[in-house]
Amino acid sequence: MNERIPVNVTIDNQVMTISWDRPDKKNALTQAMYGAAADALLDAENDNNVRVVILTGTHDCFTAGNDLNDFLNNPAIGDDTPVARFLAAIASFKKPIIAAVNGPAVGVGTTMLLHCDMVVAADTSVFSMPFSKLGVCPEAASSYLLPLMAGYHRAAELLLLGENFDANTARDCGIVNRIAPSAEYQTLARKLAETMAQLPPNSLRTTKAFLKSSMEQVVSTRMKEEADVFGKMIQGPEAVEAMTAFTERRPADFSKF
Ligand code: COA
Secondary structure (H helix, E strand, C coil): CCCCCCEEEEEECCEEEEEECCHHHCCCECHHHHHHHHHHHHHHHHCCCCCEEEEECECCECECCECHHHHHHCCCCCCCCHHHHHHHHHHHCCCCEEEEECCEEECHHHHHHHHCCEEEEECCCEEECCCCCCCCCCCCCHHHHHHHHHCHHHHHHHHHHCCCEEHHHHHHCCCCCEEECCCCHHHHHHHHHHHHHCCCHHHHHHHHHHHHHHHHHHHHHHHHHHHHHHHHHCCCHHHHHHHHHHHCCCCCCCCCC
């Protein structure tokens, strides 16, 4: 029997909701999960009954980012991988996407938000882009989009130190639109999505196209450049030490590099 891919996709009131659903592993993303989400976005693009997409996780966790065991044992490298398809799909998606975030939003869990049109965060959200701590480089065009949104110094702090930051900091950096108590963030995201879904769809798509048009080409090029370097670094000694340390539940030791 085929194993269920832990991504839920539902359509209700012209809003598609894509939810990461692997709570026992903090919704860490496998290649199969990226693939399922990329397929759902493609379906949403082509389905006239979908006007807005909500991207979310489980009630107390958005996602712990890429599955580190996948990174260690089976890194997906190249343009034709499910992760590359997912990132390309979210970056070029033509209808509005609203992210609803709570708990950890690690790595790609934060960088995918840079491609969404609105982000609603629970006040208990914890964001991070720990690429430097993992011995790799930024991905998903975050090295371009984050300075654009947050300003250079804030982007440099978040990407070089790779430390956790809260919803207020994320809002100050322009990554989050609204903050709500964790009992209410899903309702708020839903309300915003349903409000958008009632607006003229062509007008929404055209507005989004103009909002994104000056960034589109650079984002696509930067995403590929970062992915090339990331693909090499993920197999390098710094990354192997970082990920082995995580699986062995010990601090990483970079003193020998
Ligand atoms: N890949 C694979 N498994 C992961 C994971 C990841 N990115 N994140 C968490 N898990 C697993 C843990 O190994 C653990 O599995 P186990 O119960 O079989 O031991 C389970 O999910 C719960 O994680 P745990 O660390 O115990 O939860 P926590 O609440 O203490 O911490 C996080 C949550 C997200 C802060 C922490 O798990 C973490 O830092 N994860 C790594 C995030 C990361 O570096 N992602 C890559 C970014 S590029």
